[in-house]
Amino acid sequence: MKDRFTFSPCLAMLVALLAFQGGPASLQAADSSGVQQLETPAEDDQHTYFLFYRNNDQRTAAMEKTIERHVAAHADEAAFRKVNVFDKNEQEIVNMYDARRMSVPSVLCVAPNGAVTCVYNRAVSGEQLKRSLLTPKYADVVLALQEGKIAVVSLVRDAESEPLAAAEQFMDSGDFKDSATHVKVSADDASEEEFFTRVKVDRNIDAAKMILFAPPGRYLGTFDATTSFETIAQKVHASGSCSCEKCQEARGR
């Protein structure tokens, strides 16, 4: 009997300590790995923030606090997991993002489609975290860039509207078809409002527009129907973004 009485408070303390170490239960599932958590919020269209750390030092605590505040403010869009890079149960996620070779503490955000939307080490601000929450189409653009492709973004009035002829020519051209991804974004899609704000295009568009981004995040320009495919292609080659021979020549290589 005496042994049971002394054991219980210890167990309670241990549970409390583990709960404190693991962070709020609402933010982090204690019985799942980072990879499992990555898979779960993806179904819910949530972004997942991973805080990779080695020691619970001041920097880690400060970053954790910032992330927790951000995630609490965007509970429907974001989830958070704190990952010790030496934790054997977390090696899958650590290896997936090569966290052992990053300066820690580091925060990395993964969009539901798998695109990494931010990585910061040692410090992060609420503003930076807010910027890492992307609309679905924006995340598609970022994923295309992370796959090494040029993102051809067609901004159209509604889902039925046709993109620019130049965009279609771009996707069909021999120079770019294998190195570009087409992302169509409708102005009437309320979930993409933030995307229009970020690319500085008014949602009340009459005619389609086209924006080009090249890896890793180069903005090549916003074009309308007055710009021909040839002009756009010339601009892409001049920027050296598609890695073809014309680009190499344009960059004097």
Add this chain to the structure above:
Amino acid sequence: MKIHNLVWKEMKQRPAPCVAALMAVALGVAALVSIQSVAASSQTQVARQMNELGANVLVLPKSATLEDYYAADLHGETMPESYVTDIIMAQAVGVEEMAPKLCLPATVQDKQVTVTGILPRSEFFKKSSWQSVDLMFQEMESGGLGQSHENCNGRTCQLTDEAMKDLKSYAKTRVVHDLAPYDLLVGADLASQLGLNDGDTLELYGEQFDVAAVLPASGTIDDQRLFAHLHTVQDLSGEGPVVNVIEVMACCEDVTAGLITNLEDLLPDTRVITISQLVEAQVGMNRLMSRLSLLLFAILMLVGGASVAAVMFSNVSERRKEMGTLMALGATPRLLHRLVFMKAACLGLFGGVCGILVGGLIAMAFGPMIVDVPMSVSTSAMLWGCTGAILVALLSSYLPARKAAQLDPSICFQDV
């Protein structure tokens, strides 16, 4: 009899003093040509190497010492590989390529070899692209290409052509685009010693590796090395995520100064040095050799000039009767002037040519042993040497010529 025939006959009749003066002049020219040629060839080699290596920057552990660029990873000191990620994340303007390396000894077929872990550039692309959102934001905000620089976008270059994907290009570029975890690149000399060819397998650290490419000879220490994926080398050797050196290829010289400051601020626990600093000793040595050759040339030319003057003075004294006879027959002092100067010019010219030949031969024979670079004879040293020799010979003959021109035929005949 024409004046040049007179000069030629005079030199043929008294060859010994002429040869002595000629040798003194030739020695000076030979010293100039040989040393200048060695210095110029060394300078050309340094410039060529720098051009091949680009505007390179080396990031080393603070305690590492370094003398040779090609052995920059052989100091045994390590630093965390996370520094590589830090450089990528910093998106520093001018960083075009990076090559972190970890160098370790290993035994292959009972032979001690050096294994170098290298990181393919595709790894950098992946991490660099994690910042896509921030980069897009910056560029949309600035309305242009952000922190750009002429001919480069100021960030890790993601241009990749087929030539860059060829593993053999590593020998020249020191950057590999992609490398499988158990693929090996083998240096030319080592491949020949171990009898390895493309497609062979090799046991290393107890694992089977495929020889993905035997590299062409580069004439550097790399010809004796094995190259494998950095992370594989780290894991199999148990060294953990560390590197010995991070080579940063900057896009151009213009951004190097700013880049070094950025890197020093970013990685305060490291030493950041440029390839120019590394070759500074060699450049300093070349400069010293060049100046020494000029000093030696000047001293030997003084000796040569004195020798020519002595020869000419004695010649004028010995030929007083002949000169007096010429003057009695109607030769003007101007003709005697020309006679003496022509002989001096001939001595200078022959001495210069002999000096160029001897200096050139010395440079070609001994230059490669001294500075270990292919030699070519310096054209400017040849021109300066020959011109200098003629000028010195003419200048040192001025007084003897004047003495000859002032000879009085009547006094000359009194000696008869």
